[in-house]
Amino acid sequence: WTWEGALAAFVLFRLFDMTKPWPLRNLERLHGGIGIVADDLGAGVYAGIALRVVLLVAGWFNLR
DSSP: OOHHHHHHHHHHHHHHHHHOOTTHHHHHTSSTHHHHHHHHHHHHHHHHHHHHHHHHHHHHTTOO
């Protein structure tokens, strides 16, 4: 855990939360507050996966 990793996770979360790629846009349409929470959880999952991919690729090229 580093501050750079936390910042990257936050930026990726905000990116996915703002752009709402498929199927996050569909989750937002769920009834009531469930949709708001569901699309945030989905954005968090997308950000976690994207960050893992970035770290994996960085490890391949010894960029860490």
